[in-house]
Structure formats: C-alpha cells, structure tokens
Amino acid sequence: MFNLNFYLSYDWIYWTRPTGPPSALPAGIERSFVRTPHGKVELLWAKPSSSLSSETSPPKPVVVFAHGGMGCAWVWTPYMRYLARHGVTSYAVSTRGHGESWHPFFLRMLYATTKQDLGDDLVAGIQAVQAREGVGGGEVVLVGHSSGGGLSQFLVNEGGVKVKGLGLLGAVPGTGSYKVYYNWACFDPWFPIRLVFHGWHSNSPLSHPSLTRRAFFSEQYPEEDLLEFQRHLNRFESFWWPIGMMAPFVDARKLLGNILGWDGSSDRILIMAGTGDKLMTRDVQVQAAQMYRNAVSDMVKEKKLEADSAPVRKLDGEGGQDDSGQGVRLAWVPGAGHHVQNDVQWEVGAAKLRAWLEQL
Numbered sequence: 001m002f003n004l005n006f007y008l009s010y011d012w013i014y015w016t017r018p019t020g021p022p023s024a025l026p027a028g029i030e031r032s033f034v035r036t037p038h039g040k041v042e043l044l045w046a047k048p049s050s051s052l053s054s055e056t057s058p059p060k061p062v063v064v065f066a067h068g069g070m071g072c073a074w075v076w077t078p079y080m081r082y083l084a085r086h087g088v089t090s091y092a093v094s095t096r097g098h099g100e101s102w103h104p105f106f107l108r109m110l111y112a113t114t115k116q117d118l119g120d121d122l123v124a125g126i127q128a129v130q131a132r133e134g135v136g137g138g139e140v141v142l143v144g145h146s147s148g149g150g151l152s153q154f155l156v157n158e159g160g161v162k163v164k165g166l167g168l169l170g171a172v173p174g175t176g177s178y179k180v181y182y183n184w185a186c187f188d189p190w191f192p193i194r195l196v197f198h199g200w201h202s203n204s205p206l207s208h209p210s211l212t213r214r215a216f217f218s219e220q221y222p223e224e225d226l227l228e229f230q231r232h233l234n235r236f237e238s239f240w241w242p243i244g245m246m247a248p249f250v251d252a253r254k255l256l257g258n259i260l261g262w263d264g265s266s267d268r269i270l271i272m273a274g275t276g277d278k279l280m281t282r283d284v285q286v287q288a289a290q291m292y293r294n295a296v297s298d299m300v301k302e303k304k305l306e307a308d309s310a311p312v313r314k315l316d317g318e319g320g321q322d323d324s325g326q327g328v329r330l331a332w333v334p335g336a337g338h339h340v341q342n343d344v345q346w347e348v349g350a351a352k353l354r355a356w357l358e359q360l
Contacts, residue, residue: 025044043129049084063357065091065092067094067099075232079341106236115241138162139164143169159258169340171288177245179283218345256268268307308324333345
C-alpha cells in the first residue's frame with residue numbers, strides 16, 4: 001500500500017543514536033553479538049539443515065558478508081537464506097554505527113570513525129566466526145558489497161585477515177572511488193545542494209525513498225520492499241570511510257598473497273555487479289577485474305603464484321556476459337541495481353555466488 005506519510009516524513013534524518021530492542025529477523029536467521037573493546041558488534045548467521053550438512057562433501061567454505069555504507073548485516077539475509085538452502089553456512093557482520101551494533105554519537109561517527117575502525121569490527125566478527133566454526137583463514141570466504149567491498153580489500157591487503165576467496169559485489173575498486181562519486185553526481189546533480197540544506201548530514205544522499213531507489217535499485221523494486229529497506233539504513237555514516245578510499249588503497253600483488261589456496265584451476269576473486277548499477281558501472285568493474293588479472297599474470301610468470309594463466313573465457317549463465325581468467329571471475333546480474341543482493345533479481349546473483357563458491 002502506498003504510504004504517503006512515510007514519503008512526506010523528515011524522520012529519516014536523525015541526529016541521535018537509536019534506542020529500543022533489536023529489530024526482528026527473517027525466518028532462518030539468527031543473531032548474536034561479538035564483544036569488542038568499544039562495544040558489541042552484531043553478528044547474523046544462517047546454517048543449512050543437518051541433513052544438508054551431512055551431504056556436503058567436501059565441506060564447503062564458510063562465508064562472511066561485509067555490508068556497505070549506510071547498510072548493515074540485515075541486507076545480506078536473502079543471500080544467507082539462499083546459501084543455507086544449498087548447504088552453505090554464512091555470517092554477516094554489522095560494524096559500529098550499523099544495524100544492532102553499538103552506535104557512536106553523531107559527531108564521533110561522522111568525523112572520528114575511520115575505515116580502520118570499521119575494519120577492526122569486521123576482523124572481530126571474522127575471528128568470532130573462525131572460533132565458532134573451528135576454521136582458519138583458509139576456510140573463510142569474505143564477500144563485501146560497495147564500501148564493504150572496499151573495506152574487505154583493505155583488510156586483506158593489509159594482512160588483517162587471510163581468506164580462501166574474496167567476493168566483491170558492486171565494490172569500491174582498490175584503485176580509488178573518485179569515479180564512483182562522479183557517477184553519483186551525474187545522476188543526482190542536486191546532491192551537493194541537498195547536503196548543505198541537510199547540515200552536512202551523511203544521510204542526505206539517501207534521505208528519501210525515491211533517492212534510495214535511484215541510487216540502489218531498479219525501477220522494478222517493489223515499494224513495500226523499498227520502505228522496509230529504508231527503515232534498515234543506519235542513522236548516520238562515517239565520512240572518513242569513503243574519503244579513506246578515494247585514492248588508491250590496494251596493492252594488488254600484496255592482496256593476492258593473502259588469499260590462500262591458489263591451485264591453478266579456480267577463480268579466487270569474484271567481481272559481480274548489476275548491469276543497472278549506476279555507481280559501480282561496467283567500466284569500473286571491468287577495470288577492477290583487469291587490475292587483479294594483470295597482477296595474477298605477473299606473479300604467475302615470476303612463479304610467486306600458481307593460478308590459471310589461460311586467456312579470459314566466457315562462462316555460461318544468465319545474461320551471457322560473465323567471464324573467467326587469471327584467477328578472477330567477472331559476473332553480471334542483468335537489470336539489477338547497486339544493491340544486487342536485495343534487488344528483484346537477487347536470486348540470479350545468489351546463484352552466481354554459489355557457483356563461484358563451489359569451484360573454490
């Protein structure tokens with residue numbers, strides 16, 4: 001039903017931290033909290049039934065999801081439930097100020113929370129998953145979306161975590177995000193004026209459901225789902241997170257060395273985006289894939305890495321545009337917007353993620 005009051009409300013601009021009990025979760029999703037030196041960090045998980053787990057041979061890797069800016073662990077629930085139905089255990093972390101994790105006050109969140117701070121929360125979540133599942137870094141796959149994809153690259157690059165595979169979904173490229181924000185300014189030219197009007201509030205670019213749809217979703221995304229998504233946006237975001245990724249922040253060769261299990265036959269990196277993504281556009285994703293492929297090729301020649309050195313080849317799949325080569329898989333979800341894991345085409349992307357996981 002059309003919710004006029006919601007669309008006319010200014011309640012989506014918040015200056016205070018949330019209060020009240022944790023939000024309800026979809027069926028099949030569980031929640032716990034990880035203690036950190038600063039506060040509790042939310043950890044969601046979904047596990048396959050015991051019958052599916054017993055049939056899994058060999059054991060499938062454990063997946064840890066990292067949300068992007070203005071997001072939280074909740075955004076991953078469609079993928080988490082899908083993977084659980086196919087025998088894969090997955091977790092999702094909400095960093096500070098997001099979801100049901102502890103929330104810094106407004107000025108601290110905006111101006112004193114860095115990507116390293118958020119990365120520390122993600123590492124704490126990954127370590128909790130490793131302890132819970134009894135696995136090391138070689139059995140954990142890290143999948144990050146948008147700025148969470150940038151944060152995931154940053155952590156693996158710095159050696160904060162070692163992983164079996166790295167999934168980057170509509171992710172900020174390691175070469176820097178200047179082009180991404182240029183793209184945003186192109187489809188939302190009122191962005192800077194609105195930001196001033198809202199007192200430099202970090203939620204200004206997504207301060208109305210229509211703006212959120214334009215930035216994150218296809219036109220087919222249902223209104224009721226859009227309103228539910230809007231309710232899960234965090235109240236305010238760190239400015240230092242995106243600013244810390246404007247310039248190049250990844251050494252591709254260094255990052256590749258912290259991905260374990262290279263065997264010459266599998267793709268250890270997945271780069272996936274919707275063809276309707278207005279932020280992480282096709283050229284951004286293709287360039288990101290090429291950066292890692294070039295680094296893989298160089299390291300293979302220097303015998304520092306064992307990976308597939310064959311030419312890039314097309315893959316079968318919906319859309320017919322996916323390809324694989326030099327240890328990197330580049331996949332597309334036809335019609336999906338930036339929030340590929342939540343848009344109406346989400347199941348196509350979930351299936352492609354599952355296929356990548358199975359070949360690791």
